[in-house]
Amino acid sequence: MTKQQVILLALQASILTTVFTFGLQATIHDVLYIVRRPSLLTRSLLAMMVIMPSVAVALAQVFDLPHAVEIALVALAISPIPPLLPGKEEKAGGDTRYGLGLMAIAGVLSIATVPLSVNLVGRYIGRPLTIAASAIPKIMLMSIVLPLALGLAVRALWPAVAVRLVKPVGLIAKVLLVIGAVGLMIGATGPMLAMVGDGALVAMIAVVILGLAVGHFLGGPEAGHRVVLALSTATRHPAIALAVAKANFPDEPRLGPTILLYLLVSAIVSLPYQLWFKRRDKAVAVGQPSG
DSSP states (O other), rough: OOHHHHHHHHHHHHHHHHEEEEEEOOOOOHHTTTTTOHHHHHHHHHHIIIIHHHHHHHHHSSSSHHHHHHHHHHHHSSSOOOHHHHHHHHHTTOHHHHHHHHHHHHHHHHHHHHHHHHHHHHHHHHOOOOOOHHHHEEEEEIIIHHHHHHHHHHHHOOOOHHHHHHHHHHHHHHHHHHHHHHHHHHHHHHHHHHHHTTOOOOHHHHHHHHHHHHHHHHHOOOOOHHHHHHHHHHHHOOOHHHHHHHOOOOOOTHHHHHHHHHHHHHHHHHHHHHHHHHHHHHHHHHHHOOE
């Protein structure tokens, strides 16, 4: 087994165990939280599946971007929420039920919406684009549906066991994530640095900021909804984005590092928003001005 295969295996195992821990702490009612709120569901899908792809395509047209960056931005914009995001949203003060339900619903819908979006984008740019029919279901099944369903089943059947499993499984997930992320960053540092100064960073920052703004605005009056939708609109599923990009441009070597760079930019640019939101949320809770 090569070093690259070990890194990818660590990341995949981290995702599986993380989503499994979400299920251990949730119920089916939590997952269906957003389904019982059709207005919130509609606004969420509008932000993530209509406005965000439109923003990415528009920015790709405005900026004189390298081909790999243009492809990656559009592929990311039409991808659903990444499996690790609900944990990040909870730490930022978001509604856990909404984050978990949105991840599940967006993941299932992406089986239909991603191929449709790929087709529409292809028509817009005047070049036919495609994605293998089995690619999206396989990724969503392995990264979200199965581990989440397993966690929910354990919680429903053996609640005491679920409580005892949360901490050790969560720790394993974090260790695997660190190992995989560090290995991936070391291998892609050179290609990522090569993109600095060619407009890629500016375009990525613009996409993230606009994604946060759109999600925050459409999240509605509840603070816990706003931060979840803001982060969900600005952060996308890298595996699906890479699958879309590689299916249509298999000979473009910089796609992986470009998508990784976007994830890094997204994390850094989103951090001030998360800190501001947590400060504002605490100030509101004690009846003080948020500044």
